[in-house]
Amino acid sequence: SRSYSLRKPPLNNLLCRLLSSLHSPPTQPSASPPPPPPNPIEFPLSHPIYIIWGSNTGVGKTLLSAGLASSVLTSSPPPSPSPPIPAKFLYIKPVQTGFPSNSDSRFVYRKVFDIFRRCRPPATLLGSNHALKASISASKEVQGSSVFENESGGYGGLRDLNLYEEMGLVGREVAASGVQVKRELICKTLCAWREAVSPHLAAEKENGVVEDAVMVDLVQRCLWMGLNGGVDNEKVDIWSLLETAGGVASPGPSGTLQCDLYRYIYSL
Numbered sequence: 001s002r003s004y005s006l007r008k009p010p011l012n013n014l015l016c017r018l019l020s021s022l023h024s025p026p027t028q029p030s031a032s033p034p035p036p037p038p039n040p041i042e043f044p045l046s047h048p049i050y051i052i053w054g055s056n057t058g059v060g061k062t063l064l065s066a067g068l069a070s071s072v073l074t075s076s077p078p079p080s081p082s083p084p085i086p087a088k089f090l091y092i093k094p095v096q097t098g099f100p101s102n103s104d105s106r107f108v109y110r111k112v113f114d115i116f117r118r119c120r121p122p123a124t125l126l127g128s129n130h131a132l133k134a135s136i137s138a139s140k141e142v143q144g145s146s147v148f149e150n151e152s153g154g155y156g157g158l159r160d161l162n163l164y165e166e167m168g169l170v171g172r173e174v175a176a177s178g179v180q181v182k183r184e185l186i187c188k189t190l191c192a193w194r195e196a197v198s199p200h201l202a203a204e205k206e207n208g209v210v211e212d213a214v215m216v217d218l219v220q221r222c223l224w225m226g227l228n229g230g231v232d233n234e235k236v237d238i239w240s241l242l243e244t245a246g247g248v249a250s251p252g253p254s255g256t257l258q259c260d261l262y263r264y265i266y267s268l
Contacts, residue, residue, distance in 0.1 A: 047227055049240045049265055053258070055247030062104040065091055065243050066111040072239050073112060073183045074119045086182040087237045090226035093189045094219055095245040095253060096131075098196030099138045100163075104243060105129050105187040112185055113167055120171045127185035128166040131192060132218070133158040135208035138194040157208035158191055186226060190218045191253065199245050203253040210253040216264055223265075 050068075054061040069089045077084035089112075093105045109129035116125050134142070139159045171180065191210055193202035203209045219242070226240055244250070248259040 047238045047240060049223065049242065051242045051244060051262060051265070053244050053246075053248050055250060061243050062107055065104070065241055066108045068239075068241060069108055069112050069185060070115040072237075073123070073125060073185055074116050074121045076121050077123075077181050084181045085235055085237050086184070088184040088186070088226065088239070090223070090238065090240045091185070091187045092219065092222050092240070092242045093187075093245075094191065094215060094242060095199045096189045096192040097194075097199055097202045097245065099131070099134060099189070099192035099194060100141050102196060103131070103189060103192075105131070105189045109165075109167075109185065109187040113169060116169055116171065121181075123171045123181040123183045124168070125171070125183045125185065126166070126168045127187070128164065129187040131161050131163040131189040133190060134161040134192040135159070135194060135202075135206040137206050138192050141194055157203075157206070158210065161192070188222055190222065191215070198251060199253045200251040200255045208253075212252070212254055212256050212261055215253065215261065219262075219265070 052061050052065060069091060072087055072089050091105060091108050096102065096104060106129050109127055113125070113127060135158055139161055142161065142163055191208075193199070193206050193208060195202040195205055197205075200209075223240055227238060242262065242265075244258050244262070245252070246258060248257070250258050252258050252261045254261075
């Protein structure tokens, strides 16, 4: 009979094989390449864009937005021999859930006018609030039975809502010259859903998912429209502010993190 002896491999060989396995990349099934990112949104540095982030609801994003808008639009112009420069404040809420009972753009719009009435600055304030797109269930909350399930013309399952309101107030005159400064407030909600949950959950539940490229395109259009300043190419002090639906790592309507969704906004 034959006898066999089992020899253990040297310890050095075992360590080398173990380290090699740790540094070797795991094999993954082949997958289709990710879609290319949307083109960057380029805007001049003279008209900066501010973005407000804040995880969870009720942490003060909308109050801060209203405070910034009120500070710009209700302040008195400094003494100067030259005519005061008109000011425009553009507030954009790209993603809104819980609509129409919750509308941050409507809150900012009404709060700024309330403060303007109390302060009565030497200015004329013109303002508007515009909700562009909404899911079918959110549209029914606003328009009732006139919204049909098979209605076309939407963005990724959203419908053209075009809910619009505007207002104008005249403050006190400048004592010396009687000149009033022109101020303008533009508030916009781009996409809205009825469920008051995270945007990616509301979009999936209401069959209204919006792709990143579509959302970036809507933001870009609104920002460019806001940059179109006064009449006859007059100089206008323009402020642009985006209020997000959560923090930097909160998901957007498609599930993409908001820090990745809005990182294509650049100022040059």
